[in-house]
Amino acid sequence: MSSAAAGDAGAEGEGGRRDPAARRTRLRLYQEQLLEKMQAAKTGSGAGAGQLGLAIGGARYLVDLLEVGEIVAPAPLTAVPLTQPWYLGLANVRGSLLGVIDLARYLGQDAPAAGPGAPRLVVFAPHLGFNCALLATQVFGLRQAATMERAGDVLRDADGHTWTPLSLAALVREERFIQVAR
Incomplete structure (x- = not known):
């Protein structure tokens, strides 16, 4: 037993x-x-501090767990006219309307590459004050940046994968990100 x-x-x-x-x-x-x-x-102390590993488009990102509210399956989207191509529309997630962003398009990449897993919405934490979610092509789970090798602005894990740190808090302060209208 x-x-x-x-x-x-x-x-x-x-x-x-x-x-x-x-x-x-x-x-x-x-x-x-x-x-x-x-x-x-x-x-930032202790082994409990970690990041969430995501694939967005063809790139891998690390997002601070404190900036993530939840991860959910994509909900049906309602298109919003006269918005940027990277603004996919509004989704109703547990009674809250969230703007859904295709970060790959926002960053100028082509349409997101389909990952082996189902796509997910990564909802911003409520304390960021922005009802928003990113479309992730794959969620890899928890990662520890402290165990990775730094190579300039990116990190490399033991398997040789390159990870780019992504701050959702910094993203919601970008004027271009906030202005979804064309």
Whole structure:
């Protein structure tokens, strides 16, 4: 029996029902661990600080986890007339309208290359104050920039992949990014 299974077995009371006190204790411990990881990420200390690896178009990017709200499957888009070609339209994600941006086109690249995984919307964190999502052709998951080799403005991982750091906070301060009208 694994330690996780042993812990769960000990949390059951009479008749196979879970012990509410044990459940609250586990929840409190989980919340404390999550808080420690978030604080480490904010200060840049500890192994908890990480980046999200994304493919946008044909390039790989690293985005700070604190700048990402969530990652969702693409929602149906409503086109908005008289906008830039890189502004794909509006999507309703959990009742919030988000502007969806094709960052590859914004950066002057050709249409995004299809990745092996399904495309995803990377929603900006609420504290950035910008209801927006980027279309990612693939999400690679968590990456640790500290373990990568710096080569100018890019990073190289152990597998030889090149990663470009991408700041969503800096992106929402760019005048061109904010002005989606033609």
